[in-house]
Amino acid sequence: xxxxxxxxxxxxxxxxxxxxxxxxxxxxxxxxxxxxxxxxxxxxxxxxxxxxxxxxxxxxxxxxxxxxxxxxxxxxxxxxxxxxxxxxxxxxxxxxxxxxxxxxxxxxxxxxxxxxxxxxxxxxxxxxxxxxxxxxxxxxxxxxxxxxxxxxxxxxxxxxxxxxxxxxxxxxxxxxxxxxxxxxxxxxxxxxxxxxxxxxxxxxxxxxxxx
Numbered sequence: 001x002x003x004x005x006x007x008x009x010x011x012x013x014x015x016x017x018x019x020x021x022x023x024x025x026x027x028x029x030x031x032x033x034x035x036x037x038x039x040x041x042x043x044x045x046x047x048x049x050x051x052x053x054x055x056x057x058x059x060x061x062x063x064x065x066x067x068x069x070x071x072x073x074x075x076x077x078x079x080x081x082x083x084x085x086x087x088x089x090x091x092x093x094x095x096x097x098x099x100x101x102x103x104x105x106x107x108x109x110x111x112x113x114x115x116x117x118x119x120x121x122x123x124x125x126x127x128x129x130x131x132x133x134x135x136x137x138x139x140x141x142x143x144x145x146x147x148x149x150x151x152x153x154x155x156x157x158x159x160x161x162x163x164x165x166x167x168x169x170x171x172x173x174x175x176x177x178x179x180x181x182x183x184x185x186x187x188x189x190x191x192x193x194x195x196x197x198x199x200x201x202x203x204x205x206x207x208x209x210x211x
Contacts, residue, residue, distance in 0.1 A: 106160035
């Protein structure tokens with residue numbers, strides 16, 4: 001199996017980068033695609049134009065829309081949505097799907113060969129945004145519009161979109177680094193989120209290797 005691990009920044013996969021040589025029995029490449037859905041989608045698409053993979057894994061951090069989730073928690077993203085893609089109609093928002101111009105919801109595509117390995121990782125819904133939310137009023141509106149959404153990132157749905165277009169199985173693993181609230185870096189725990197997300201993927205790769 002040939003696997004591409006994709007992250008927005010090198011920091012988010014630093015622990016993985018240090019141990020990739022342990023997985024010589026499977027082909028694992030590491031790729032930094034950049035921050036934000038536009039840059040991320042362009043870079044990943046360009047990478048896949050000249051390279052073939054059996055599985056894509058997006059690893060990174062995310063904010064949690066639910067404050068009862070401990071920082072450092074690890075999730076796989078089952079469905080990821082672009083909440084800003086559409087049109088405003090006064091107080092109403094019309095999704096691009098309803099306008100008939102495209103899709104705003106994308107899903108993980110898990111190959112059968114690793115489905116059992118992922119069973120212990122909770123699957124949640126996520127939102128992918130251009131601007132991470134830090135205003136109480138807009139956060140409240142977001143939570144009302146998407147009551148089942150748990151995570152917020154800047155690349156997840158773009159990752160699934162590219163994988164879908166290229167017909168490559170893809171999973172997304174994220175560690176919770178902060179809560180989606182008024183911006184306060186003192187309450188974040190990025191190192192813990194990165195450590196736990198990377199440990200999760202390292203264990204996954206070890207199990208793939210042993211199959």
